[in-house]
Amino acid sequence: MPPSARKSIKERELFSLTSSLPCASWLKVLLCSPLRYLWMVLMALTVLCVAIQILGVVWQSRNDKMLSKKLLNVRFTIEIQGTLPTEQRDWENLRSSHAPVVEEEVRSQEEGAPKQSAKENQKVAVHQDGRDEPGVERRLQVHHQHLKLSNTFNKVKDSRKEERGKVLAVKAALPKVTLGDDELHLGVPGSVVLQLGHKAIRVVSTLSHKPFQVPLTNQLKSRNSLAPLGTNSVVAGVISEVKPGIATSTCRPKNHIVFLKTHKTASSTILNILYRYGDSRNLTFALPLNMHSQLFYPFFFASHFVEGVRSHSVKKFHIMCNHMRFRPPEVRKVMPQDTFYFSILKNPVAMMESIFIYYKSIPAFHKVRSLDDFLDNSWRSYNTSLPNNHYARNILTFDFGFDNNVATETPGDLETRAATAIGAIEEDFHLILISEYFDESMILLKRALCWSLDDIVSFKLNSRSERARNMLSPHTADKIRAWNALDWRLYLHFNATFWQRVDTTVGREEMRREVTRLREQRAKLAKTCLKDGGAVDPSQVQDAGLKPFQYGAAIIQGYNLNPGLDGPTKTHCQNLITPELQYTDTLYTKQFPELATRQRQAAKLVASQRQLGPAKVSPDKAAMAGPVRVREARHSRTAKSGPRNPNAQNQNDPCPTVLSKITADRSDRNMP
Numbered sequence: 100m101p102p103s104a105r106k107s108i109k110e111r112e113l114f115s116l117t118s119s120l121p122c123a124s125w126l127k128v129l130l131c132s133p134l135r136y137l138w139m140v141l142m143a144l145t146v147l148c149v150a151i152q153i154l155g156v157v158w159q160s161r162n163d164k165m166l167s168k169k170l171l172n173v174r175f176t177i178e179i180q181g182t183l184p185t186e187q188r189d190w191e192n193l194r195s196s197h198a199p200v201v202e203e204e205v206r207s208q209e210e211g212a213p214k215q216s217a218k219e220n221q222k223v224a225v226h227q228d229g230r231d232e233p234g235v236e237r238r239l240q241v242h243h244q245h246l247k248l249s250n251t252f253n254k255v256k257d258s259r260k261e262e263r264g265k266v267l268a269v270k271a272a273l274p275k276v277t278l279g280d281d282e283l284h285l286g287v288p289g290s291v292v293l294q295l296g297h298k299a300i301r302v303v304s305t306l307s308h309k310p311f312q313v314p315l316t317n318q319l320k321s322r323n324s325l326a327p328l329g330t331n332s333v334v335a336g337v338i339s340e341v342k343p344g345i346a347t348s349t350c351r352p353k354n355h356i357v358f359l360k361t362h363k364t365a366s367s368t369i370l371n372i373l374y375r376y377g378d379s380r381n382l383t384f385a386l387p388l389n390m391h392s393q394l395f396y397p398f399f400f401a402s403h404f405v406e407g408v409r410s411h412s413v414k415k416f417h418i419m420c421n422h423m424r425f426r427p428p429e430v431r432k433v434m435p436q437d438t439f440y441f442s443i444l445k446n447p448v449a450m451m452e453s454i455f456i457y458y459k460s461i462p463a464f465h466k467v468r469s470l471d472d473f474l475d476n477s478w479r480s481y482n483t484s485l486p487n488n489h490y491a492r493n494i495l496t497f498d499f500g501f502d503n504n505v506a507t508e509t510p511g512d513l514e515t516r517a518a519t520a521i522g523a524i525e526e527d528f529h530l531i532l533i534s535e536y537f538d539e540s541m542i543l544l545k546r547a548l549c550w551s552l553d554d555i556v557s558f559k560l561n562s563r564s565e566r567a568r569n570m571l572s573p574h575t576a577d578k579i580r581a582w583n584a585l586d587w588r589l590y591l592h593f594n595a596t597f598w599q600r601v602d603t604t605v606g607r608e609e610m611r612r613e614v615t616r617l618r619e620q621r622a623k624l625a626k627t628c629l630k631d632g633g634a635v636d637p638s639q640v641q642d643a644g645l646k647p648f649q650y651g652a653a654i655i656q657g658y659n660l661n662p663g664l665d666g667p668t669k670t671h672c673q674n675l676i677t678p679e680l681q682y683t684d685t686l687y688t689k690q691f692p693e694l695a696t697r698q699r700q701a702a703k704l705v706a707s708q709r710q711l712g713p714a715k716v717s718p719d720k721a722a723m724a725g726p727v728r729v730r731e732a733r734h735s736r737t738a739k740s741g742p743r744n745p746n747a748q749n750q751n752d753p754c755p756t757v758l759s760k761i762t763a764d765r766s767d768r769n770m771p
């Protein structure tokens with residue numbers, strides 16, 4: 100039907116156009132209908148939707164391809180062993196400055212689907228050995244609390260854009276989680292936790308099919324140019340099997356270790372732990388030259404103090420842990436680049452009480468009647484240029500390699516010096532433990548080194564009998580804190596960072612549980628090994644070879660073994676209670692059998708010559724085992740000839756003549 104006259108000219112034109120078209124009449128109806136514009140819009144939308152769908156399919160298939168490529172290149176084995184501690188150090192250094200940023204990032208990303216993530220996590224844990232582990236949600240939550248930032252995070256964010264995946268976080272030190280007596284190591288320091296934006300599969304693993312380069316930043320550069328932190332950090336791997344929703348993890352025990360053995364801080368107990376660990380695995384110790392018991396303390400450490408360095412007879416050292424005055428560049432000449440550095444501090448108040456008894460013979464303490472007497476008249480009895488007086492003041496600061504004397508009347512100087520020491524220690528050490536929280540310290544150490552509970556169980560060594568202790572008044576405690584102001588600041592700082600670390604890496608609740616397990620294990624061992632269930636006075640120690648070194652006015656306790664022990668149990672029990680000096684000799688003999696024979700012969704010769712002169716050894720000390728007795732004999736002589744001012748530059752190193760003299764009679768043990 101032709102359009103009516105009322106229809107507009109436009110419609111008429113349209114009609115004439117459509118009538119000429121070779122198409123169906125419904126199209127003509129459509130185009131001429133008053134709703135034609137609506138129809139046209141609808142058609143356009145339909146075309147748009149189809150186009151979007153097609154694009155989506157192409158996009159998805161591209162993502163699929165990338166995901167499978169990525170998963171094929173994820174591995175749970177760290178191929179380049181040496182890089183891990185370096186990475187951990189990165190994280191440690193970066194922690195303070197960047198943590199809030201990453202945590203914010205992690206929070207904002209997790210808030211999107213918190214429940215889903217947790218649920219998936221629960222399903223996804225798998226043990227290093229491949230066993231599925233149930234109930235890991237809580238641990239993974241703990242683990243997520245400790246996500247820390249580094250530049251790596253930005254790097255990963257970039258890669259996220261490329262890969263269209265979703266990076267959840269980069270993590271500093273993935274914690275081990277404990278499952279009964281077993282431990283699940285949730286990864287390695289520097290692991291990347293990925294949430295790939297694909298079908299809700301969450302992969303927790305170490306990433307990278309190619310070297311994961313971390314940009315070198317100021318924070319990453321160590322003050323002493325330690326490892327070029329972050330560079331060449333490679334965590335490579337291949338995943339053999341990917342189960343959707345399965346988290347994977349790994350953590351490799353560290354065995355390159357430096358322990359700065361500070362004085363009167365429970366360091367002999369830690370030394371015993373390290374000795375047993377290394378001994379049972381045939382690791383090589385950086386032992387003092389010529390069978391000495393200390394690394395020529397109180398001289399600043401020098402690499403040639405270590406047996407095997409100058410002779411090049413040892414190619415690689417694993418553990419260095421004898422008393423030394425720390426000097427980082429020299430230590431690094433001996434130890435591998437990826438070495439883990441740790442030490443321990445003690446409250447200077449309790450420490451001073453112990454030191455005063457133990458080192459009563461040093462010039463500073465020799466003539467005073469009591470500790471209060473010394474503190475009140477230190478201006479008279481404390482002469483910095485006399486040998487061994489460094490024991491009397493800020494001994495921690497001294498051991499870490501700093502000047503222990505400070506003018507307290509100039510507070511600015513004190514604060515600057517304390518801050519410098521703290522900064523340097525933070526840079527040089529991965530972990531600082533606290534003697535007052537020994538068991539908690541061991542848990543932190545266990546986690547940091549990726550060791551087992553059995554590795555860190557110990558008995559208290561080098562402890563004084565109750566009879567040789569003095570109560571201190573609050574006033575005396577105040578005086579000690581003022582006198583040892585540098586040590587006090589160190590202690591306050593590292594006590595705080597210790598608990599921060601507990602909170603951020605373990606959590607108080609989990610720490611309590613782990614400490615309980617450690618104590619149970621210790622109690623079990625004590626029942627098996629110890630005759631009297633605990634320590635006894637030295638006079639009651641039956642095996643002279645297990646008698647601890649006695650010094651000053653202290654009465655240092657020892658242990659007796661349960662009768663009837665044999666085989667590996669006896670060896671294990673015996674190692675647990677072997678005092679420092681005896682164990683050091685044993686290890687030296689194991690590492691350098693020929694040198695040890697020669698040293699013993701030389702020592703015998705010196706001892707027999709000395710017998711011609713007046714004997715200066717007390718009956719109690721004379722009853723000790725061979726090596727201890729020899730050391731004891733030389734001890735009183737060298738105490739008098741120790742470095743006069745160990746802080747002076749020319750005292751950094753014993754000069755060759757002094758060294759060869761010391762070497763000849765193995766008389767380095769100025770003080771225990």
Ligand SMILES: Nc1ncnc2c1ncn2[C@@H]1O[C@H](COP(=O)(O)OS(=O)(=O)O)[C@@H](OP(=O)(O)O)[C@H]1O
Pocket residue numbers: 361362363364365366367368453534535537558559560561562563564771
């Ligand atoms: N496990 C544990 N927990 C807490 N305290 C402990 C532990 N082991 C040893 N100790 C105490 O540490 C003091 C001895 O320290 P050191 O072994 O470092 O002394 S030394 O410098 O090697 O001579 C010594 O302190 P005092 O007894 O107050 O002198 C030991 O009792």
